[in-house]
Amino acid sequence: MKFKLKNVRAAFMQVFTAKAVNGEGDPAFGCSFLLDPKDPQVKALEAACLQVAKEKWGTKADQVFKQMKAGDKLCLHDGDTKAQYEGFEGMMFVSSRTKTRPLTLGGGPNKKDPVVESDGVLYSGCYVNAVIELWAQDNQFGKRINAQLGGVQFYRDGDAFSGGGSAADEDDFEDLGDQGDDADLLGTGA
Numbered sequence: 001m002k003f004k005l006k007n008v009r010a011a012f013m014q015v016f017t018a019k020a021v022n023g024e025g026d027p028a029f030g031c032s033f034l035l036d037p038k039d040p041q042v043k044a045l046e047a048a049c050l051q052v053a054k055e056k057w058g059t060k061a062d063q064v065f066k067q068m069k070a071g072d073k074l075c076l077h078d079g080d081t082k083a084q085y086e087g088f089e090g091m092m093f094v095s096s097r098t099k100t101r102p103l104t105l106g107g108g109p110n111k112k113d114p115v116v117e118s119d120g121v122l123y124s125g126c127y128v129n130a131v132i133e134l135w136a137q138d139n140q141f142g143k144r145i146n147a148q149l150g151g152v153q154f155y156r157d158g159d160a161f162s163g164g165g166s167a168a169d170e171d172d173f174e175d176l177g178d179q180g181d182d183a184d185l186l187g188t189g190a
Helices: 040-070
Strands: 002-021 024-035 076-078 092-098 103-107 127-139 142-156
Touching (some): 024 142, 040 142
Parallel strands (some): 092 142, 103 142
Antiparallel strands (some): 002 127, 076 092, 127 142
């Protein structure tokens, strides 16, 4: 089931390069999305997860869903479980992953043009719109409702989390005028 998140803060953004979690398992793309617990999207996402459970487990869905929720087996988590990470305490978060590179948008006047990592538009701490696909897992690893990341669209800037941020801006540098030649940089200029 496709679900759209709007104006959520991105964390652990890995949308340009696939990486293994803690160096283990297959490399994947992913992102976590932070939401205020009072955000109506939290209840809507829980309802969507329950619907996915009903489609998978039928009459047993309510019981299975209750067990998954109690065991933290949904893609929607309590941020206090990751309170050691900046921005998570007191929030809810959606974890999402995918093996295929997600769509990354944020360029142009409508923020619908594709962007790449070197554009510096998407970073951990910015706010995004995201599309995820909810799906039910029932295998040797247990029962879960997971979220596959489909794409992210830059919405607005936010304070970058540690280790992430947008690229430097030309306003960060002063105008060197004639002082910027190589001789001066090497200390050989007059």
